[in-house]
Amino acid sequence: MPITVSLTVNGKPASREVEPRTLLVELLRDHLGLTGTHVGCDTSQCGACVIHLNGRSVKSCAVLAVQAEGASVLTIEGLATPDGTLHPMQAAFREHHGLQCGFCTPGMVMSAVDLLKQNPRPSETEVRDWLEGNLCRCTGYQNIIKAVLACAEATAPAASAG
Structure with missing residues (x-):
């Protein structure tokens, strides 16, 4: 029996009827057409489906759509x-x-956006640890780490002199 799920996605209200077993990633991709959120493994291992749910990064293949009732969701399309x-x-x-x-x-x-929200000046080790749950099949990790550190450097608040 379908259930209506109402939430805010990328700042806009959205409401859809879904089966109780529908995953949040399926709601985003199949019902709302937001295909930037990818399904890589469907078992919460690869991180291709990470979105922000109420301001925190989560793997949307591990969340039921009904669990997002009333929530605020940010996808890659909303960045x-x-x-x-x-x-x-x-x-x-x-x-x-x-x-x-x-x-x-x-x-x-x-x-990475969530990491910098919580830790604006992470070390390389902290970036690597944070992204441990995101897999890159092309093994582009070194440039990914460089990109995150460069963004941190460009956007972190200036350190106060002491």
């Missing part, structure tokens, strides 16, 4: 400004060649 200006993390990935085939990129970017 850029309405005029198309890339989010600083997206720009850093482009500038530092933090993508190869691009399949893992949306999940990597969404995870």
Whole structure:
């Protein structure tokens, strides 16, 4: 029996009827047409499906759509400004060649944005640890790490003199 799920996606209200077993990633891709969130493994292992749910990065293949009732969801499509200006993390990935085939990129970017929200000046080790749940099949990790660190450097608040 279908259930109506109402939430805010990329700042806009959305409401759809879904089966109780529908995953959040399926709601986003199949019901709302937001295909930037990828399905890589369907078992919460690869991180291709990372989105922000109420401000925190989560693997949307591990969340039922009904669990997102009333929530705020941000997908990769919602990161850029309405005029198309890339989010600083997206720009850093482009500038530092933090993508190869691009399949893992949306999940990597969404995870990295959450990292910098929580830790604006991470070390390389902290970036690597944070992104441990995001897999890149092309093994582009070095440039991904460079991109995240470059974004952190460009966007972190200035350290106060002491």
